[in-house]
Amino acid sequence: MALRQTPLTCSGHTRPVVDLAFSGITPYGYFLISACKDGKPMLRQGDTGDWIGTFLGHKGAVWGATLNKDATKAATAAADFTAKVWDAVSGDELMTLAHKHIVKTVDFTQDSNYLLTGGQDKLLRIYDLNKPEAEPREISGHTSGIKKALWCSEDKQILSADDKTVRLWDQATMTEVKSRTFNMSVSSMEYIPEGEILVITYGRSIAFHSAVSLEPIKSFEAPATINSASLHPEKEFLVAGGEDFKLYKYDYNSGEELELYASGSEDGTLRLWQTVVGKTYGLWKCVLPEEDSGELAKPKISFPETTEEELEEIASENSDSIYSSTPEVKA
Numbered sequence: 001m002a003l004r005q006t007p008l009t010c011s012g013h014t015r016p017v018v019d020l021a022f023s024g025i026t027p028y029g030y031f032l033i034s035a036c037k038d039g040k041p042m043l044r045q046g047d048t049g050d051w052i053g054t055f056l057g058h059k060g061a062v063w064g065a066t067l068n069k070d071a072t073k074a075a076t077a078a079a080d081f082t083a084k085v086w087d088a089v090s091g092d093e094l095m096t097l098a099h100k101h102i103v104k105t106v107d108f109t110q111d112s113n114y115l116l117t118g119g120q121d122k123l124l125r126i127y128d129l130n131k132p133e134a135e136p137r138e139i140s141g142h143t144s145g146i147k148k149a150l151w152c153s154e155d156k157q158i159l160s161a162d163d164k165t166v167r168l169w170d171q172a173t174m175t176e177v178k179s180r181t182f183n184m185s186v187s188s189m190e191y192i193p194e195g196e197i198l199v200i201t202y203g204r205s206i207a208f209h210s211a212v213s214l215e216p217i218k219s220f221e222a223p224a225t226i227n228s229a230s231l232h233p234e235k236e237f238l239v240a241g242g243e244d245f246k247l248y249k250y251d252y253n254s255g256e257e258l259e260l261y262a263s264g265s266e267d268g269t270l271r272l273w274q275t276v277v278g279k280t281y282g283l284w285k286c287v288l289p290e291e292d293s294g295e296l297a298k299p300k301i302s303f304p305e306t307t308e309e310e311l312e313e314i315a316s317e318n319s320d321s322i323y324s325s326t327p328e329v330k331a
Contacts, residue, residue, distance in 0.1 A: 010049040013268035014038045019064050020270070022046050023071035031088070033074055034270055035065035041076050043088060049272045055086050057093050063119075064105040068112040075115055077103035083117045085129060095132045099125070105148045109155045116158060118146030124160055124169070139174045141167065148189045152196070152211050159198065159211060161189045166200060168214055180214045188228035195235065201226045206240050206250075220255045222248055232275070239273075247273065 019035035023046065030046035041062050043052045060079030067074050067088060074086040083097040083106050101121035108115055115127045117136075124139040124146065144163040152159050157177065158169040164186060167179045184203040191198055196211040206229045207219040222240055229240035237258060240248045249259040 007271040007273045008049045010044060010051070010270035010272065011268075012042055012051055012054075013040070013270075015061075015268055016266045017268060017270060018061075021066040023067040024069040026070050028071075031067055031071045032270075033065045033067050033088075035062040035076060036268065037061040038268070039078065039080075041065045041074070043074065044270070047272075049270065053091050055084075055091060055093075057084060057096075058082070060102075063103065066106050066108060068108040069110060070112075073108065073112055075106040075108060077106045077117060077119065079103075083115070083127075085115060095129070097125075097127055097132075097136070102145075104146060105150075107150050109151055111155075114155075116149050116151060118142075118149035118160055120145040122146060122162070124149055124158065126171075137174065139169055141169075141176055147186065150189070150191045152191050152193070159189065159191055161186045161200070164202075166198070166209075166214065168211075178214045180209070187226060190228075190230055192231055192233070192235075194233065197231065197235075199229050199231050199238070201229045201240065206238065218255075220250055 013034065013036040015037035017034050017036050021033050023031040032044045032046045032049070034042050034044070039058045039060055039062055041055045043055070044050060045052060055074065055076065058076065058078040058080055062076050062078045064077035065074065071088055074088040075083060076086070077083050079102045081099045081101060081103065083099065083103045085094045085097070086092065087094055097115070097117065099117070099119060099121065101119055103117055103119040105118045106115060113129055115129055117125045117127070122140070122142040122145060125136040127136045128134055142160065142162045142165070147161050149158060149160040156171055158171055160167050160169065164184065165179055165181045166186065166189065168177045169175065170177050182202045186200060186202050188201045189198065191211055197217070198209040198211040198214070200207045200209060204222045204225055205219050206222060206226055208217040209215060210217060222242055224242035224244040224246070226240050226242050229238055231238045231252060235252050237252050238250050240250070242248065246260055248257060250257055
């Protein structure tokens, strides 16, 4: 019997969502941060999408957002020429890091002591968060605006991508180790520490490269131009989002298309999809129809042991809290 995928829809943003990042697993679960052109990055519970709070302070579109491993700190990159570091528990702004142009990307080291930034001024910057008054270390070499910059190889190296080139840098000497140029603009880049895999999308291609040598491993062609792709931690499958507003799910080993979801991002919503369709957890509860109904089984989104009346009341309260005001994150 086929199961129809029904995502959790997370409303609240008023303009297109341009970046998402999950924290690691913490004693309190895991968390999700979203960057949006409305200038108001939001923190949510990772498994349910429940809104926790909004980081207020940027005066322009937020292009990049990330959480440290234990979700105690957040960092954002924005069009107001700043990157900001936040206390992700209280929502307080910890520091503002001034840049000379639009900032597009931020990434913490594993120990959360350093922050890597990149943007339109073509420079990589490394900030010592324990010495906020100190000038950052700068790495030059990109010939166009930097779209993504990530720590890799246990923070000993840095991966960065501009328009059509991906570069690998040595953090200690601040010199370029390798580079690879593509024939189309790079739309996204993801680093997988387990196996040192780099996921790069450009045009309709979803390419996998070694993060150590930048040598190609394999690549898949999608039916539409791809904006971003992500490989599952267990490397069994990957998902990719295209300009046709669809999410494609592929078997990583064979390249076979497994599922196709309809979705969107320009509408300002986040959508959380199940890895295993029909599995009951979080707000997902699979309800199968009667055998003789002839209908497809549809996962039903509800709170376990919550009445419909209570569910409507919760939805109303959540709607008011998101749209009537956007307070800073509080513990």
